[in-house]
Amino acid sequence: ELFDLVKDTHHIAFLYVIVPVHPGEHNNVMNVIAAMSSYEKRYEPDSAVQLGGLSGDSYPAETARKYYNARTSKSIVFFEEEAEWGTNYTGILPLRTSDGAFFAELCIDVSVEEIHRTINTQMMVNLALILGLGILFMLGFMFWSNRRIVVPLQKLESSVAGFAAQSHGHHELTMEDPMIHTHNEIGSLAAAVMKMADDIRAYVKDIVTAQNETEKMRAVALEMTHLANKDSLTGVKNKTAYDIAVRQIEKELSEGETKIGVVVADLNGLKQINDVHGHEKGNIAIQKLCRILCDVYSHSPVFRIGGDEFVVLLKGKDYLNAEALAKDFHARVSALGGEPWESVSAALGYALADGSPYKTLFDRADQAMYAEKKRMKSRA
Secondary structure, three states: OHHHHHHHHOOOOEEEEEEEOOOOOOOOEEEEEEOOOHHHHHHOHHHOOOOOOEOOOOOOHHHHHHHHHHHHOOOOEEEEEEEOOEEEEEEEEEEEOOOOOEEEEEEEEEEHHHHHHHHHHHHHHHHHHHHHHHHHHHHHHHHHHHHHHHHHHHHHHHHHHHHHHOOOOOOOOOOOOOOOOOOOHHHHHHHHHHHHHHHHHHHHHHHHHHHHHHHHHHHHHHHHHHHHOEOOOOOOEOHHHHHHHHHHHHHHHHOOOOOOEEEEEEEEOHHHHHHHHOHHHHHHHHHHHHHHHHHHOOOOOEEEOOOOEEEEEEOHHHHHOHHHHHHHHHHHHHOOOOOOOOOOEEEEEEEEOOOOOHHHHHHHHHHHHHHHHHHHHHHO
């Protein structure tokens, strides 16, 4: 019954116990027992094996020799053999008594095609399991990575993009906390980025503060420079500014610039105005002369280099019209009337570049001015 049950429940061709008699041609195997399937019991009852029955010519001599030789083996013996229904794979286990004496062989025949079919079935099952597990793992990994990596990275990207957008024209940089608490490398990266954003905000704030302070200092420096170069009484440039301008003109003259001229003007009778009418009236006279010079030489800088002495550095149109402008100056001064501090008198001389150094140019203009001052005194 056990043999029959095994045959019914397993894909095997034969399950039997035999005793190899000899390796000859006929009656070489004695049957002990053989399993019968339910089908065989019902439809092939005559195929039942009788205990002690000899095999007759069922086993060829070559096959009988394999069974016979297997008696001495201490393990299972396997061999393949072609049968009328296909290729069989046979396994033989020698049976021994407790004292080791051989008494029979437990044998099983399985169709090689059935083996291949079982192997293929198991391969397909294993492959399906592998694919199923792979898909489950992939889906699980995608879910995990989306939750732990992709979504946190998207949040971090959004926060960084918003922070970057504020960098154009904004001094108050604020990065929105992406609220990433994954406790992994992404969380560490988010914390590092937030720290970096705080450092950048503090750095930009320091830069803006320093820039504002620099602008204030530059404005103060410009104002101080302007005041340092400005004559407080007349509002024109002073001696300091004149010295700076002279250095630039000396450079231009050394480079071959020829269209440069110098005008020297000096107020007459300033001492008498100060002595008789007071220094306040004298200051009015100086301012009067300065306004005339600025009106006449409107395209050139005017400098007050002494108490009542002025210098004009001629360039451009004023250089080209130096003689006409000198006549215009004298005409305007002569047309003045009123009190002594209003009807001022002044001498003027000018010189144009001729290849000489600036000092020579200035001396020529100064000499021309003093020559005119003498003429004016002699006429008076």
